[in-house]
Amino acid sequence: MLCLAAATSLPLQTAWIGAAQAQETVPQKGPQTIQDTEIEALLKDYTRPILKAAGLAQQNVEVVLISSRAFNAFVADGRRIFVNTGALVDSVTPNQIIGVLAHETGHIAGGHLARMREQIAGAQTMAIVAMLLAAGGVAAGAASGMNGRDVGNVGAAAVSAPQEMIRRSLLSYQRGEESAADRSAVKYLNATGQSAKGMLETFERFQNDQLFISQRVDPYVLSHPMARERIGALEQLAKSSPYYEVKDPPALQARHDMMRAKLIGFMERPEAVARRYPPSDTSMAAQYARAISAYRFGNVESSIRQIDALIAKEPSNPYFLELKGQALLEAGRAGEAIAPLRKAVQMTNGAPLIRAMLGQALVQSGNQANTQEAIRELIQATQRDPNSPSAWRSLALAYGRSGDTANADLASAQSYFASGDFKLGRELAARARMKFPQGSPGWLKADDLVNFKPPASAANQR
Known part of the structure; x- marks a missing residue:
């Protein structure tokens, strides 16, 4: 996994992708992902020119939102950029x-993930060789008459020293890739007329x-260059661009x-929202935040x-x-929610998240x-x-109300598959198959779902 984050010597956690609206939580391993039509549309507008400049316009690279307060972004494959909220x-x-x-695009365009996998594979081979050599050294020490404690100390040192060298070699390689992605990012920004x-x-x-740790950290055990090094490497390159002083368009801001x-x-909690956006702040953004906070914490009217x-x-x-x-929908007023959601669907050319919410409101309205x-x-x-x-759950309910139990079972099976519960999903798909x-x-x-073989890592979740 390659990312923009501040330098760290800790392992990075792999993200599991699941579907969740901004207000919906889906139990899953790893970080929670969220979906929001408005935010995703903005991020697409941000990435489109960058991907074109990098030669990735046809790769269908998408931005996935991770619900985390940390300032971070990373890539874990060649088609998704993960960005923390x-x-x-x-x-x-x-x-x-x-x-x-642009930095994360540099990782994808540079093929850094594939090369990192090659480096790791090589490091694993080196580790095996190092352990075999260390074992041979321990055996030789025992044969020469060294006592047990000395043999143990020599063995531990023999095993740990090569492993530490391999670890530092990998981290050095990763730091090099991070620097290369920084340079690529500046190149893409220049190509798109941005600062x-x-x-x-x-x-x-x-x-x-990093100020409080920089004096105590060994820079050779970090996954990223120190920030001061990155600034030093890019400052002249960035400031030499004719676009360095270009500002973001007011509409985009x-x-x-x-x-x-x-x-x-x-x-955030209402008190935190109030601190950021006090009543004296009459901007549209402030009104938006306060309206959302009011509905989330029960003041629906x-x-x-x-x-x-x-x-x-x-x-x-x-x-x-x-x-x-x-x-309105979450306040139990589904019938009133239908009109604004219908209009929002029309305005967004049928955005699937909004369309799904409209379908949910239609189902929950209680009107056959x-x-x-x-x-x-x-x-x-x-x-x-x-x-x-x-x-899928709302669709199952709608089919059930119409008396179509076969499609209701099939939609229920799809909902469990989307949640990662393949076992129950296959059981419902088998029941649906019998009705068609x-x-x-x-x-x-239904037959496809019954015979679906999930990846081993996903199958182990249940």
């Missing part, structure tokens, strides 16, 4: 997070964080401010009034309508007349985003 909240300007995304100042500001943040406000409103005020100011903003629908519309909306939502457990005519599309899909 903490990095988005702490990045004051679009340029700062664009620099982060590298945001990158330097990020490294200055890391440098401030406004979208960035709204993204940060949204995350803060969802992730106040939240709806605040959201309606936002809609009055920007009636073409679909995410205000989405928020209103979400607040809404059942077929719910099925249509949820089928389209799951076709575009098949990894949402909640959308053999060879029909539903039967074939």
